[in-house]
Amino acid sequence: MEELWGRKVLLDEIHSAVVEQQAIRQLPTMQEEKQHVRCLRCGQFHLKRAVRLPNQHYFCPDCLQLSRVSSDQCFYHLPEPFPTKRAVFFGWEGTLTxxxxxxxxxxxxxxxxxxxxxxxxxxxxxxxxxxxxxxxxxxxxxxxxxxxxxxxxxxxxxxxxxxxxxxxxxxxxxxxxxxxxxxxxxxxxxxxxxxxxxxxxxxxxxxxxxxxxxxxxxxxxxxxxxxxxxxxxxxxxxxxxxxxxxxxxxxxxxxxxxxxPARYHRRQLPVPKTKWCPNWRQKVQEGHCPRQLMRLTKELIKNNDVLIFCPSIHLMERLEEILRKKFPETTLAAVHSQDPARLEKVMAMRKKAYRILLTSTILERGVTFDGISVIVFGANHDVFATAALVQIAGRVDRRKTYTAGEVWFLHNGLTTAIKSAIKQIKKMNLLAKERGLLDEV
Incomplete structure (x- = not known):
């Protein structure tokens, strides 16, 4: 019975023997109205005529990835038991700032x-x-x-x-x-x-x-x-x-x-720098590496590995071919959401197997690399919203050891998103300073 505590699942998602328990509640899967039906798993409304099945029942297309739910089924549920106090071992020995x-x-x-x-x-x-x-x-x-x-x-x-x-x-x-x-x-x-x-x-x-x-x-x-x-x-x-x-x-x-507004190591957030890069998309499509990207990568790689964010997978793959020719002695790779070796490449980057890693926005958050600088190539592209640019800038200088990592936005037109991201980062640095949460580097 424990597997149903706090759950709301279909019959094929549980062991059949559990259903025989008398205490189990059966809950409806759909809520019918005049012209609409609402799925009670995901809460979405649908026109009846659009989701009617041959047996005259209805299904929900929005949460199909969790298995199909239809109005001739029911959910099985048991209420969560009342909390009971207990002793729990706490194994963290760190300290907070x-x-x-x-x-x-x-x-x-x-x-x-x-x-x-x-x-x-x-x-x-x-x-x-x-x-x-x-x-x-x-x-x-x-x-x-x-x-x-x-x-x-x-x-x-x-x-x-x-x-x-x-x-x-x-x-x-x-x-x-x-x-x-x-x-x-x-x-x-x-x-x-x-x-x-x-x-x-x-x-x-x-x-x-x-x-x-x-x-x-x-x-x-x-x-x-x-x-x-x-x-x-x-x-x-x-x-x-x-x-x-x-x-x-x-x-x-x-x-x-x-x-x-401050990180645990008490250094301010790296403020992105901007660089004009005219015709960046056209140059890559024609098989050329923009001069600004080439010079910047050469300079940054002297001190750190380089993470280059690209606005599309197609452009990233073209740029990868170009950079392999420009940096023949440098280990590099490219990764995106559909890459079957995605996890392996991220782990390899963490282990310093690559000096340059090109990526789509898939690595804008949730990952930490030691000693990196970041370039956002084509930062004025629509895919780079304010939140994305702030998150991308946040990949730099996350560890205790300072590595002088830098963040660069290469663009051919300053967008509202670029300006807002830089403004937000500066605002957090100012707030951190006012609160006494920063040390001088």
């Missing part, structure tokens, strides 16, 4: 009072470490807690870090490609899509990178997150680049917010 401790304490207070909160912390601020105190409190209180992220990569990185701090706690990692069968645990790390299978399960739900695709502006995933928590619970949002919606809630005093 003054800024981190303040945020950690504010987060704990929100969890204790079942309040929602946004943690607005700059990239590389050590957000994960600031969660440990609240996770420990929650587990000892008998609460069920989930840490969710829109991206599998982030979940894969978070899970072992959290496991290491709570080594005696049963935990599970849930994502679309997992091979391990589902089992009940008090501590869950999952993608935000997996929240659609939970119902009033969590006392505390922490969503990392709420501004990231596919969670941002996604009504389905927002619905899933809100139905996954108990009526009395804490919903915590983590971000380095908050959305307008979250900022609006903060201004209206509808969402408590903690701001951490």
């Amino acid at each position: 003054t800024g981190q401790q303040t945020v950690s304490d504010e987060l704990l207070a929100s969890v204790q009072h079942f309040e929602s909160r946004m943690i607005w912390a700059v990239t590389g601020a050590g957000k994960t470490e600031m969660l440990f105190q609240s996770i420990h409190y929650s587990l000892e209180a008998g609460y069920r807690i989930a840490v969710a992220s829109p991206r599998v990569d982030v979940c894969l990185e978070l899970f072992p870090r959290i496991q290491a701090v709570f080594p005696e706690e049963s935990s599970i990692l849930l994502h679309g490609k997992m091979e391990e069968p589902y089992r009940y645990t008090k501590l869950v790390v999952c993608t935000t899509h997996q929240l659609l299978r939970f119902y009033e399960a969590f006392d505390v739900l922490i969503i990392d990178e709420v501004d990231a695709f596919p969670f941002v502006n996604n009504a389905m995933l927002d619905y899933g997150a809100k139905q996954a928590v108990k009526p009395q619970s804490s919903l915590i949002y983590l971000t380095a680049t908050p959305t307008k919606g979250l900022l609006s809630l903060t201004k209206q005093n509808q969402l408590q917010t903690s701001i951490l």
